[in-house]
Amino acid sequence: MHTCLPPTDAIEEWLNCYPSFKGSYGHLLLEQKEDPPPDLAGSLVPYFESAHEDARKYFSEQIGIDLHPDSDGVQNEAELLYPRCLPVSARRGLFGEVMAGMLTEQYTYIGKHEWDVPIFLFRYHADVEKYLFDLSRNDTRTRQVFGRFGSDFLGLCLDYEGNVIRFIAGEAKWRDKLNAGTIETLMLGSWVTDRETGERARSGKGVWFEVNRDTPVPHGLRQLQRLLRERDPGGHSAAILSLDKALALRNPVPIPRTNLILIAGNDVPSRDERMSLIPWQEMPKEYTAPNDLQVVELILKDGGDLIDQIYDTLWS
């Protein structure tokens, strides 16, 4: 289970936060401070290890190699360590998903709910398993990792009895440079040219599209329930039961939902201080789902280096 609490002090030394709330819309701008704490990566590592622990154990069992650095007799051990061995872009994606969890537990979002991330769903990143499998048998092979389907991240809000009274489903994105064009492509989709008229238009397959197609119960919720049942059936019995009711095919009991969009990446010169990438004053009109929406922008400097520092030192 993921039990590590967010490194509150380090986060506060690292980021300036500018929250705002308007109706059912929450916006949180997070800017890296001028002088981030010296060993920031080190402060974040325990949380990342906790977040990846389930997947690490799971992949280890599935692949038949031991992913723990203390084990011996395995060739290319260091190369096989999940998630260190993953290609750059896959690491970036993972970073965004872990940060979605950390920030959700750290900051107050729209609705002021107390969010809990019991476990991360990385083990369902099916292509990673295959990647590790291939890598463990052929270390010369390098390739990219195929993305995982469904929501990037799920969190729960539990009542005092442990019942799930609300969940938060997040879409987390990392981009190396957060300039206007990148954001527009991210949110609205890439340019496509009409074959007949030759006109260019956004494909519409962006984050807004993903968030709006609001399946009442995301598949990730089923996966989350399965993990709870396997890893902590006693501690989360009430949560498992309420997810049962929500996932029932007949007469499901709906659980209120909050949507989260996390945009993370490096700052660019064209952005002024405290200037957000997505408007905070009003709920963006592109958002059509009925649920509460929380947007978080995490704007860093040399974020790629930080990610590499973190992922290079996990379990070392």
Add this chain to the structure above:
DNA sequence: CAGGAATTTTCGCGCTTTGC
């Protein structure tokens, strides 16, 4: 205003499963 530097935008690439 020219000319080069800095930045942003665009386009293509990688990878695997799924569906027409």
Add this chain to the structure above:
DNA sequence: GCAAAGCGCGAAAATTCCTG
């Protein structure tokens, strides 16, 4: 057999910015 989906990066082209 090919396009699309999901995760992004990186090189080249286009634009903007700055200085003499």
